[in-house]
Amino acid sequence: MATEQHQQSAQEVAALINNQIVNKIDFLQQFKAAVADHQDRRIYQLLDNQRYAKEIEHREQQSNNQSVMSLVDDLVDQLSHYLSVNLIDYLGKAYPFFYYEEYQTGHYRIYFGNWWDRREFGELDVLNVRFLFNQDEYAKLQKSFELVHENKRYNSDKIDKISQENDRLQDLIDHQREREERRAKLQDQLKEVSSHSGIWESSKNKESRQNIVDALQKLESEEQESRTAAQTIKDNEQVVLALSKENTILSYEQKSIIDTFGSFEDFELANRNLYASYLASLNDDEKQVNTDGE
Amino acid sequence: MANNQLTASPSKQVSLLADSLTTGLTLGQQYVQLLKQLAETESAAELLDAAQQLVTFDLDNVFVKFPQHYQPTDYYLLLMGRLLEMHSNTDFQIQEDLDHHDFYATISSLGDQVHFKFIIDANGTAQLIETQGQEALLYLNLKHKMLRFNNRALVNYFIIALQREYSDLDIRAAVKPLLAFAHALAADLDFVIDLGILDVNNDQHFALQQPTLSLTVIDRLFVATAEFDYMLLNLPQNNGAELRLDRGIKMDLQFDPDDYSQQWFFKVQDPDNQVSFFDLLLHYQLVRQWYLQQREALAVKSDPLLFADDQSSMAVTDDPVATEPTVICHPDGSVTPLDQE
Structure with missing residues (x-):
């Protein structure tokens, strides 16, 4: 009886494993396809479904499936490098005053401006589509906006x-x-x-x-x-x-x-909405191709 | 000799005198012809030919004395005036100074009180000067067919001295006939011309006099731009700075990254190839103030015309520019630094 139970649970376990493997394969296949076609928006969705659902589809409480997402954990630098091409191209227009230096694969330093003397201003987090500004440098800028008054x-x-x-x-x-x-x-x-x-x-x-x-x-x-x-x-x-x-x-x-955003407040707002704005811009690009299957 | 004279027949003596007088008169006739050629010809080549002969013409004759006549410096001025006249440029007017029996020129936009003349330096190069300032605005050598503007004098005279009294438009108009003269010499008579900081060519480099440049000097321009609407950018290879001005005009202060010596130079670029470094100094207070305040560090090279085949040129020591790096210009237009000779 005990053995039978064990067998039964062994079957369940096998099914569970099978299910998990199917999920993983499915995830990797979707990932593979998205990378092959450079469907960056799809890649961002696979990387963080929870955030994607919330900020793009406005569906709350979609949880991330950590077990599949961790499959690409060791590829983050390469993925960052891969996704940076379109992101930096977009940022070049949206934030024409930022310049990026890839100091190691997938890691980008931000420079503010190309003027005679300029500041290193933090890093670009490509996978999360956000700026990680150097807090000291950012505070100086904030202060000088206040002092204008x-x-x-x-x-x-x-x-x-x-x-x-x-x-x-x-x-x-x-x-x-x-x-x-x-x-x-x-x-x-x-x-x-x-x-x-x-x-x-x-x-x-x-x-x-x-x-x-x-x-x-x-x-x-x-x-x-x-x-x-x-x-x-x-x-x-x-x-x-x-x-x-x-x-x-x-x-x-x-x-x-001021030339680009009108005010410091609008600049900060744009930073907060960067993920949504960027992915929306990718959406537009992909409508024409529509290989997304959605 | 005395014996011979005594024994020569009177008729022979008269005949000898007549021969000598004829030589003198022929000389006079040649002179008159050259003057007429200078004054009346419509051909640039004949004009240059007349001027060139007249500047070295020796009218002295024991037997025939000619009354008051002109000086070589006058012929240079007349050559300039006539060549501009052929190109319908009326801004440069030649006037006669009745007290001194010589000529001077005026430029319309500067009025009647500002006079220009040529002088001739120790090595036979003519220099156009403004009579108060005395600095050579341009060097002219007819024999070697070369003209060169003097960058330092252009700044001293037009940018510093005239700036107090004249608008930048008047000053720009005043430079025009000088440029027109240079262009006419090049176009009509194959002169080699060096327009210096007046050159509008986008590719032209204006090397700095000093062999090195402290970056603090560029820092000061950067700081000064904060008061204006112009931005000073870093060049992509960290080899200098670029000042972005109006209508796509850019001023670079840079060195060639492949150049081991790191010779700094100015370069002015604009979409229409119409703006010179001089124009920037004239029209942009930002550039002018910065350049003049840091002039020791920023001065653009300014070389006189010296010729290797002219012995006296090596001996000029009292020339004010002799302390600056000196070069020798060859008739083919190539230039050799003197210290390599």
């Missing part, structure tokens, strides 16, 4: 501060002669005041003597600073140039986004 650029405050510092240093350099004259005068005064010092020195005299000493010390420290001021100004100018370059890069990026 204040009529400022990302590094405006820093540049202003350094420019003021340079003005102050230049002033020190320009007033060297006046400092020398003032010092000579103060030293004379000090001599004069010191002659009245001694054990019976009045508190008023003491105070003015201290004032003169303080003023002389201040002059001396200014003098010391002015000796290195020229070099500091030069160094600061390099820093300002670097900050201005970053400002320029960000303004190019802002300009590109």
Whole structure:
């Protein structure tokens, strides 16, 4: 009896296995056909049926069959490379300011722009049709969009501060002669005041003597600073140039986004809808061929 | 000798004098003919022939003295004026300075107060100058049939000096007759012409004077573009930058990626092949300010005309351009750097 039961369950198991294998073969055959005909939309559906049902067919709660989908897990890099051709072609029109570098098979770095100086901006996730932006770089861009309302650029405050510092240093350099004259005068005064010092020195005299000493010390420290001021100004100018370059890069990026999307918000919306928009564009392409069988 | 003179018969003496006078008069006649040819011919070749003979014509004669006559520099100016006249260009007008008995030229768009003249340098090359600025705008050598514009002077005069008083359209109009003269020399008389930064050819390279270029200089242009609507792009092979201007006009500052020496040069391209680097300096404040502020680093090469077969050319040391890399132009138009000679 036990054996019979076991046999029965063995039959069920065999059926189950058979069923699973049929499913797997079916999946692989569909996959094979889709790849052979470059039906990218179909491939995306096979790769993530749940998302496809939700975002393209608007059918909720379609679960993914992990047991078949895991069959192509070791092919993700190759699939990514394969699917990138059409995706990057599409992105070239939808996001004309992004450039991609395949640094290893199926892995793509995003560069923002082809301008004189540009930023590496994150990675392109081909299989999930999404941008993985570098969060630090993205935050800078977001911030500079916010600053537009204040009529400022990302590094405006820093540049202003350094420019003021340079003005102050230049002033020190320009007033060297006046400092020398003032010092000579103060030293004379000090001599004069010191002659009245001694054990019976009045508190008023003491105070003015201290004032003169303080003023002389201040002059001396200014003098010391002015000796290195020229070099500091030069160094600061390099820093300002670097900050201005970053400002320029960000303004190019802002300009590109506005030219293409109208606003930063619309850019972000487009990013969120990228999967649906891209697959819809593939749908259009395939209508003419209609080898989809649906 | 004294003996001979004493023994010569009076009639013989008269006859000798007459012969000498005839030689002098013939000289005068030749001179007059050449002047008429210069003033009246309708053939460019005859015009050049007359000018070429006149600039070296020696009118000195012991027996026949001719009154006030013109200087070689005047013939260059007359040649230029007449050639432009043949091409119906009326913007370049020759006037006579009655006090000095010589000629000067005016250009319509610059008014009557700006005068142009030719001078002749130590190696026999004529230079067109504006009389206040004194810098050679172009070099002209009739013997070698060559004309070359002087890039540095074009910038100093038209871009810097005139910019204060004249609109860029007036300045552009002022350059036109100079260009027309060069084109007429090339078309009618087979001159080899080097238009320098006035050249509109898209393929033309304008090499920088300095052997190296700090990328900071390009950074400054990049930063400056933020205030304008133009973008500075990186060239695909990381060999320089490209400034995108209006109507498909592009200015590259680059080196040839295959060139080991990495010689930097400017290149200006536009869909109609009509825009020169000079035009960009003139019309685009962005380009002009950047170029003039970084001129030491960005100056385009500017070579005088020197000829290998002209001995005196090697000895010129007080020429203001002599400190810049000097080249020798051969009559066939090829150019050799002097330091390889």
